Amino acid sequence: MTTSTPVDPGLVHSHTTAAPSSVMHWVMQHYGLKLHHCHLIRRGLNDNYALRGLDGARYVARLCSIRPRGEFNIDFETALIEHLAASEVGVATPLRSLADAGHVRLQFPEGARALAVFHHADGAVPETLDEFELTEYTLARIHEASRNYDGPASRYTLDAHHLAGKTLEYLQHYPELQTQSLDLYRQHVHALQEEVSAVESCLTRVICHGDTHGFNNHVFTDAGGAKKAVFFDFDDAGPGYLAYDLGVMPWSYLNRKMLKEPDDVLHDRWKHYLRGYRAAGGEIDKADLEALPLFMQLRHLWNLGEAVGRLNHWGTSMAPIDWLQKQIERVEPWKKIDLRG
Numbered sequence: 032m033t034t035s036t037p038v039d040p041g042l043v044h045s046h047t048t049a050a051p052s053s054v055m056h057w058v059m060q061h062y063g064l065k066l067h068h069c070h071l072i073r074r075g076l077n078d079n080y081a082l083r084g085l086d087g088a089r090y091v092a093r094l095c096s097i098r099p100r101g102e103f104n105i106d107f108e109t110a111l112i113e114h115l116a117a118s119e120v121g122v123a124t125p126l127r128s129l130a131d132a133g134h135v136r137l138q139f140p141e142g143a144r145a146l147a148v149f150h151h152a153d154g155a156v157p158e159t160l161d162e163f164e165l166t167e168y169t170l171a172r173i174h175e176a177s178r179n180y181d182g183p184a185s186r187y188t189l190d191a192h193h194l195a196g197k198t199l200e201y202l203q204h205y206p207e208l209q210t211q212s213l214d215l216y217r218q219h220v221h222a223l224q225e226e227v228s229a230v231e232s233c234l235t236r237v238i239c240h241g242d243t244h245g246f247n248n249h250v251f252t253d254a255g256g257a258k259k260a261v262f263f264d265f266d267d268a269g270p271g272y273l274a275y276d277l278g279v280m281p282w283s284y285l286n287r288k289m290l291k292e293p294d295d296v297l298h299d300r301w302k303h304y305l306r307g308y309r310a311a312g313g314e315i316d317k318a319d320l321e322a323l324p325l326f327m328q329l330r331h332l333w334n335l336g337e338a339v340g341r342l343n344h345w346g347t348s349m350a351p352i353d354w355l356q357k358q359i360e361r362v363e364p365w366k367k368i369d370l371r372g
Contacts, residue, residue: 044140089151099340109133110182118176123263154251164307169260171313177238189271198336233318241267244283291364
């Protein structure tokens with residue numbers, strides 16, 4: 032007989048990382064899968080685990096983290112993906128639980144968390160120009176097919192408040208952030224919100240994937256030898272602006288490369304990106320393209336907010352004060368970027 036050491040009464044749980052054995056147990060219990068392997072892929076916005084069935088099938092289990100934005104949006108996400116799959120759009124579909132639900136809720140020390148299981152997306156992230164073109168072709172199909180989506184509503188709308196206003200709220204609780212820095216962020220956020228208000232009546236609205244930076248879709252070759260794209264991780268999906276969903280890819284490239292303006296590689300990718308979107312019948316208005324610099328700045332603030340909103344989980348090292356003080360100046364050159372194609 033073994034005894035466990037009592038947990039210290041002063042312990043407050045902020046985030047629990049479940050052992051792969053626990054995740055495998057829950058998936059077999061609630062989904063009826065016969066598995067022989069599970070390992071943690073990464074901790075991050077959520078905790079993702081790779082699963083392998085006895086028959087060789089591959090799956091990905093996601094334990095949704097408790098995020099600063101609020102309640103899980105998993106009902107909308109899984110229903111949207113099922114709708115897209117029914118329209119034969121390339122997406123990694125969720126499995127239904129034994130109770131015929133898109134997810135199960137599990138009680139953790141820090142609170143209830145959602146567990147969802149998805150089919151693994153074969154292939155690899157896009158690298159060649161034709162693969163970026165195919166990526167955007169598929170994104171256009173996502174936007175078009177989601178127009179008649181009538182399932183559970185999204186809890187979140189990807190508007191200026193969601194992308195930047197919430198970040199400002201999180202910054203107000205950041206330890207040791209000087210009033211002067213906070214005031215600069217407040218002015219910056221309010222200016223961007225006013226810009227959105229001035230142009231939003233001219234912008235195209237879509238259901239956004241919300242995280243189209245090029246690493247949330249794979250390109251694979253099917254049995255017939257044709258390349259196809261498949262999207263996954265719709266956790267940040269919701270109603271929003273086409274300019275935002277288009278702008279995440281160039282934002283990601285500029286941000287990762289620490290560039291002030293697009294280089295030749297990004298220009299080439301962008302040209303094929305637009306070509307792919309239009310080849311699928313996607314329409315991009317002049318106003319959408321002109322708004323790209325605005326939404327790239329908003330994306331940067333949203334990304335910053337994901338870090339500063341999770342101090343209890345990630346700590347300040349993900350967004351240290353000296354880095355925060357440089358970010359408004361960091362995006363200033365992006366205001367003049369021309370990606371109108």
